[in-house]
Amino acid sequence: MSTLVLGIGHPDRGDDAAGLLVAEQLSGTPGLCVRTVTGDPTGMLLDPDWGRAEHVLLVDSVRTGAATGTVSRWEGPELLAALPHRSAVTHELGVATTLQLAQGLGRLPPRLTLIGIEGACFERGEPVSAAVRTAVEMVASEIAGDIGDQRP
Amino acid sequence: MSHTHDRAISVEALARVEGEGAMHVRVTDGVVERVELEIYEPPRFFEALLRGRSYLEPPDITARICGICPVAYQFSAARAIESLCGVEIPDGIAQLRRLLYCGEWIESHVLHIFLLHAPDFLGYQGAIEMASDHRELVETALRLRKAGNTLLEVVGGRAIHPINVRIGGFHRAPTRAELDALVDELSWCRDAAADAARLIAGFEFPHLEIEPTYVALRPEPGSGPSGATDYPIDAGRIVSTTGLDIPVEDWPEHFHEEQMSHSTALHGRMRDGGVYLVGPAARFNLNADRLPPASAELAAEVGLVAPVTNPFRSILVRAVELHYAVDEALRLIAAYEPPEVPAVPVTPVAGVGHGATEAPRGILYHRYELSDDGTITAATIVPPTSQNQPAIEADLAAFVQDHLHLDDDDLQWRCEQAIRNYDPCISCSTHFLDLTVERR
Numbered sequence: 001m002s003t004l005v006l007g008i009g010h011p012d013r014g015d016d017a018a019g020l021l022v023a024e025q026l027s028g029t030p031g032l033c034v035r036t037v038t039g040d041p042t043g044m045l046l047d048p049d050w051g052r053a054e055h056v057l058l059v060d061s062v063r064t065g066a067a068t069g070t071v072s073r074w075e076g077p078e079l080l081a082a083l084p085h086r087s088a089v090t091h092e093l094g095v096a097t098t099l100q101l102a103q104g105l106g107r108l109p110p111r112l113t114l115i116g117i118e119g120a121c122f123e124r125g126e127p128v129s130a131a132v133r134t135a136v137e138m139v140a141s142e143i144a145g146d147i148g149d150q151r152p
Numbered sequence: 153m154s155h156t157h158d159r160a161i162s163v164e165a166l167a168r169v170e171g172e173g174a175m176h177v178r179v180t181d182g183v184v185e186r187v188e189l190e191i192y193e194p195p196r197f198f199e200a201l202l203r204g205r206s207y208l209e210p211p212d213i214t215a216r217i218c219g220i221c222p223v224a225y226q227f228s229a230a231r232a233i234e235s236l237c238g239v240e241i242p243d244g245i246a247q248l249r250r251l252l253y254c255g256e257w258i259e260s261h262v263l264h265i266f267l268l269h270a271p272d273f274l275g276y277q278g279a280i281e282m283a284s285d286h287r288e289l290v291e292t293a294l295r296l297r298k299a300g301n302t303l304l305e306v307v308g309g310r311a312i313h314p315i316n317v318r319i320g321g322f323h324r325a326p327t328r329a330e331l332d333a334l335v336d337e338l339s340w341c342r343d344a345a346a347d348a349a350r351l352i353a354g355f356e357f358p359h360l361e362i363e364p365t366y367v368a369l370r371p372e373p374g375s376g377p378s379g380a381t382d383y384p385i386d387a388g389r390i391v392s393t394t395g396l397d398i399p400v401e402d403w404p405e406h407f408h409e410e411q412m413s414h415s416t417a418l419h420g421r422m423r424d425g426g427v428y429l430v431g432p433a434a435r436f437n438l439n440a441d442r443l444p445p446a447s448a449e450l451a452a453e454v455g456l457v458a459p460v461t462n463p464f465r466s467i468l469v470r471a472v473e474l475h476y477a478v479d480e481a482l483r484l485i486a487a488y489e490p491p492e493v494p495a496v497p498v499t500p501v502a503g504v505g506h507g508a509t510e511a512p513r514g515i516l517y518h519r520y521e522l523s524d525d526g527t528i529t530a531a532t533i534v535p536p537t538s539q540n541q542p543a544i545e546a547d548l549a550a551f552v553q554d555h556l557h558l559d560d561d562d563l564q565w566r567c568e569q570a571i572r573n574y575d576p577c578i579s580c581s582t583h584f585l586d587l588t589v590e591r592r
Contacts, residue, residue: 046298101280104287
């Protein structure tokens with residue numbers, strides 16, 4: 001089973017870097033294809049590995065009101081249902097719009113997962129908080145472990 | 153219930169990408185009395201923020217005003233400061249700037265043509281709803297947009313808010329090989345843009361004829377490749393369809409901004425009080441003769457003839473400009489020779505500098521006052537959307553007047569489409585209008 005991990009975020013906006021840090025930790029892990037997304041996320045739909053992957057795993061920072069560092073997981077239908085409905089894209093194409101476009105285009109992978117790491121500070125130039133760093137370690141370890149379990 | 157006599161339409165929550173706004177329409181005795189398009193958060197805080205900063209900082213600071221056209225801000229700022237300081241940018245660096253600007257035109261025009269505006273003509277609420285029925289169109293858009301972003305990344309360092317631009321040039325010039333690697337994809341993009349223009353030419357365009365004054369840049373003769381003259385992107389004199397032809401430094405004598413009681417946004421007007429339009433239609437109407445043969449032939453093929461006076465056909469102008477931007481990028485890459493130095497020194501000079509370039513949405517004017525140590529003492533930034541506000545309101549009034557027979561929902565939808573003709577930053581928010589209607 002091919003798995004594509006997409007670490008999403010901004011490297012210089014505090015906890016928004018969480019997804020990028022997970023991708024960094026997973027880089028080179030056997031059995032995983034790992035990418036980072038720092039700009040327009042629609043481009044990821046054109047990545048050949050998006051089309052080939054049986055499982056696309058998005059890792060991003062989120063704000064749900066939970067405690068900083070809390071890790072949440074949403075799977076395919078549940079994830080798509082939770083996306084804010086916007087009938088039209090704006091000048092800013094975000095992850096939600098990208099997934100909705102993928103759905104419309106019939107480009108959703110067989111399995112889609114979003115792992116969200118609860119962030120607290122997203123200010124420019126701020127460091128990643130300790131709780132998020134701990135969560136990054138945990139998420140990267142879990143993903144690597146899952147892949148390890150699947151390997152013969 | 154009458155739809156045509158006394159009506160008050162209030163759209164309370166317009167928000168452009170950078171801010172928020174609203175639209176209000178009042179109809180009395182079947183006559184449109186008032187149309188007000190508000191914007192709450194123009195980028196004016198940046199003008200105050202720039203005071204006291206170094207003359208080297210505006211490209212990086214003003215780029216943050218907009219995520220879709222940061223290059224326009226960078227180069228209008230650079231031109232203003234460099235012209236004041238008496239610096240002539242070497243041709244190699246100037247061409248590289250133009251190439252970066254092409255990337256911005258590509259990604260911005262693609263977004264608006266395919267993902268914001270086309271759904272209006274194809275009968276969808278938006279691109280997401282359109283995707284399943286027009287898969288090829290949306291996938292083409294994503295691929296075109298990615299190519300524009302890649303060009304921005306290679307020349308500008310990153311796609312959003314490029315970091316490679318500086319006063320005097322660039323921090324680093326790309327290698328020949330880095331640009332050559334873009335050619336195959338851009339060649340595909342040129343064909344895709346032409347196909348898109350042909351498709352768009354088949355859209356049904358609502359009837360609306362306007363006669364504003366169009367204002368655009370027009371490069372001076374001989375400034376283009378091989379002695380030809382370019383279509384305006386990064387330079388030019390300011391010209392209008394009413395005969396204006398002035399250097400950029402004369403801008404304040406002919407244009408000004410004024411406060412409006414219904415909006416915190418400044419509205420641009422000509423000094424004589426006239427409204428005017430900037431943007432693709434203005435550029436095309438004043439520079440159609442400057443399109444190179446390939447884009448000119450495409451324009452003719454799709455029936456685009458200057459002057460374009462129906463704003464709904466602006467999407468077709470953008471499609472031809474998209475083709476031009478890709479074609480121009482390919483030309484610039486083919487001719488590229490890495491400059492000896494990526495930037496030339498710029499020593500501050502006390503005084504006032506003016507700069508204007510053609511952002512995807514139209515002329516973006518910057519003015520800076522510097523002290524002799526290069527400290528900015530005053531800054532003025534006039535974005536295209538501010539300039540177009542009065543004309544958009546006038547067009548909306550005419551459009552509403554002709555469509556009073558529509559019910560409120562339909563009228564709102566058509567008004568949003570009419571606003572999107574101008575691709576203002578608030579076009580984003582026009583999708584989120586919460587319309588309330590009062591009838592008397």
